[in-house]
Amino acid sequence: MYWDIFHLMRNEILIIIAILTVMTVDLFLSKNKKHHVIRLAHLLFAVILIWSLLPGKTGYLFGHSYLTNPLINFFKAIMNIGVMLIMLQAVNWIKRDLIPQGFASEFYILIWASLLGLNYMISSGDFLMFYLGLELSALPIAAAVAFEFFRKRSAEAAIKYIMLAAMSSAIMLFGISLIYATSGSIYFHDIVNTKEMPLLELIGFVMMVSGVAFKISLVPFHFWTADVYEGAPTVISNYLSVISKGAAVFILMILLFIPLRRYEQTWTIMLYVLAVLTMFTGNFFALRQQNMKRFLAYSSVAQAGFILLGVIGGNVRALETVIYFILIYIFSNVAAFGAVHVIAMHSGKENMKDYEGLYRTNPLISLVLMLALFSLAGIPFLAGFFGKFFLYATAAEKGYYWLVFIAVINVTISLYYYLLPVRAAFLRKSENPIPHFKSDIYTRIGLVILVLGILFLGLYSPVYEYIAEISKIF
């Protein structure tokens, strides 16, 4: 019995155990021994990651508050992979900037706590669990954004993030209460069965979706993105741009496809409008960015617009293509942020102009950057191409040809700006390029895995087939 409960909630329970372990161990470490936490944390998380890759079960706990099934479990595993890759990149930052200040375990505790929140959120079976998970994921990250408190921008970003997140939560909570007021239940499976569709509920629905759209940074709820990504430590921006966004997309799909299915007519129009707005805005703003982190922030806004192309499909196929895309997007974007992070760590530079002549001094990291950006742009035969291709196919299957056409225009625009850093690194010459550097072993392992993923995830079809297989449960 207890074993069954553990099995259904194993990912959450293991993360809690890991958090507590790191917390406890940290108590017994003197200030100059903090670096031992790093190895311990990676070890613990590797165990969680491997465990989460085991096939999951279908079931529910707490009277349908908490649901799980193989698909949800697989998505948790995807998030774990992403977090693991981000952790690998964070090591050199922790060692250089945090350990001298006496921090190390705090990073892991915060990021895992946020991950725990996301886990609860995507497993939620009612609005309460959903809301609690969302908040749990946001608050630790707000603290993590402020981690570099010795930098003014970091603090500014944290303030912006927490204020705007609070506002969006408030609006969302208001929306949820309106839905509760009209349907009389907060359980997803009850809401499915209510038949009325009063206007009040619709407004509530729009408000709730806006809250999720804030997490995904859809236009016009995206304004925090660039400022926060730029100010936050790069690894945290990385986390925000892939893990938190990916989970929000997932729960958005679950919400739209199951409890809010009867509003399909409404939300397809909404998504259509949001997709067009998001793609254009993200791309237009990305065109002129000089700072690489801001650049990637807008790129991630644009990517969110592309994801909506899949979500709008509204069927099992939409589910599978979007999850496949998120998996690939995690690899591409973590690699892009990772390259920017590594370069910034070793040279302190994060502007596109500083990248000129990078290929001559640091060919390998330039190649990683190039592959990541090409994959984001969707150049065949990198993984990103296949991800985007399936998204378009989903939208086209539903007959949204104009949307696909607009997306194609946007891909063309995005191709231009994704090539800019590549041009700077490979073709431009510079008087004083970033000098040659060697990164540590954690970063290297992480980047190698990412590059392999970018190269082979698209070509290795069983991945997609597996996702398609487990997506059929809905």
Added chain:
Amino acid sequence: MSDYSWVIWIPVLPLASFLLLGLFNRYFRKEPIAAYIGMLSLGIAWVLSLYTAYQYYFVSGIQNGKYIPYLPFRWEWLQFSDHLSIELGTLIDPVSVMMLVVVTTISFMVQIYSRGYMHGDSGFARFYAYLSLFSFSMLSLVLANNLFQIYIFWELVGVSSFLLIGYYFEKPSAIAASKKAFIVTRFADFFFLTGILLIGYFAGTFDIETLNSMQTLKWIGAHPGPVFMGLSAVTWALILIFIGGAGKSAMFPLHIWLPDAMEGPTPVSALIHAATMVVAGVFLVARLFPLYYFTGDGFTLRIVAVVGAFSALFAAVIALTQEDIKRVLAYSTMSQIGYMMMALGVSGYEGHEGMGYMAGMFHLFTHAMFKALLFLAAGIIIHAVHSNYMKDMGGLKKYLPVTHWMFLFAALAISGIPPFAGFYSKDEILHAAFKYNTIIWFTGFFVAGLTAFYMFRLFFRIFYNGERTYEHPPKENSKFMLFPVVFLGILTISAGWIFTPFSLYVSPTREPFSYEVHYFSPLVLGSVLVALTGIGLAYLMYYKPTDYPSRVARAFGKLYFWAKNKFYVDEFYLFVTKKIIFDKIARPFAWFDRHVVDGMMNAIGNTTLWISEKIKFIQSGRMQEYGMYFIYGVVFLVMVYYFFNF
């Protein structure tokens, strides 16, 4: 031990060598290391191929009197429908095993040879990397179990050939030659791909075994598909595939790239442009032979026969007049491949009817040995004299004694003098042709005489033709270069009678059968006599410096002049492309592209940038505004809903 699982290593080892040498080029600055990596990988592949051949032909290949195909490795890559999919696999059957032996033997010998020939070259490791890439592609091509895989590696072979012809990339002529080879073969490959797609559509499969099975052949016979100009779709597909093969095998009129390809280093010419890649077209026709034979009443095979015979004659005539020894050999290659094509074209299917097919394959096998030998020997000569031209040579016998003998053996072999290898294969081709059609036979017969003549013209002018003094006395000083030449020389002497009857190994139906060589039949005597006549004429004209050659040339007048200028085929192509396509068609299009299309694109690009400049102010950095936009967004979405629903 007959699952043949080791076969996958035969292409993989050269691939590994390519990746190692290609990616870590700069770590292999020392010549011996790069050379030994290449040699080792090819050496193991060679041994594995020989073992495979032994296992297949003598131990486990035959069941119930028939060679059975094995598929030791098979991986489905793309699935289109239940029947149509693209796989990567290795198909073991008599033809592919024979090709494995040919390719690995020549590759291995060339790898050894290059150690001496390329000594001191700055791109040594790069050269070995390219060689390994070529071997990998060619081996994967011959092992392919479906047409699409053949096509993939067909292109890779083309790429590696391009890289190797342009190996001396600082030489403009080498660049031009590599581009020419690539473009001409690519042009032909376009037809090949179209053919493959037609086959995929109308026969419903790419798999070679399925295509050649009686069931499929009957089905194709019953469902000919749409008819165009009196030929069914599958017949057209086969013609298109043959055009692809003709491009790679330098058949008239797609032969123009082969002589220029001699700009590459000589070992490359030996490996790619004489022994292995150029026979890919022959291999392709042989692979699909049942399909060719049974579809459209063998119409395509008649085309193959005629093209082959004509190319053989055409190239032989040009070879008579060339001065560059590598070009003579190049035209001779084209001529001999014409022979092979002709043999396939005249072949029947069952039992002794399949002699032509068998002879074509046999000739492919023996020709690979002696043509590689000729090229490698030519490499030694060029290396020693530092010139490609016959006028700079003469009297080399005393300087290069070993090369002299080996060259003589190869020349006798290609002329078809018993007991050298070429005799056995060539004679069977003429036999098969005689049964088929007198004109085709006579062409082949006449070409045999021409071949003997131009080969001995070459031989006498290089090694005899009076005495000569050289500034630096030519020497045979590299063991690495001599060993392969001697090894291939031994094969040239022995391969013919060892492997006769070749039909025990390769036949169209895969049922081995046996035949006798009638040494004293009128046909055999005739062809040996015509070869001897050719040799005799060459002896008279070139053994000593005489004025016969110029008198004969004058006697032929225009014909000689045309042949010397390769019948102006290149000029014709240049006229069509430069004067007609570039001027009349491409230029207007270019104008439209530059002014209208680009103009529109620039306008769009500038507009995009302008918009992005104008909307910058929205992202102000002020949190209050962000919050306001958020609320606007919610209101906006509600309004969108109203707009669309009420």
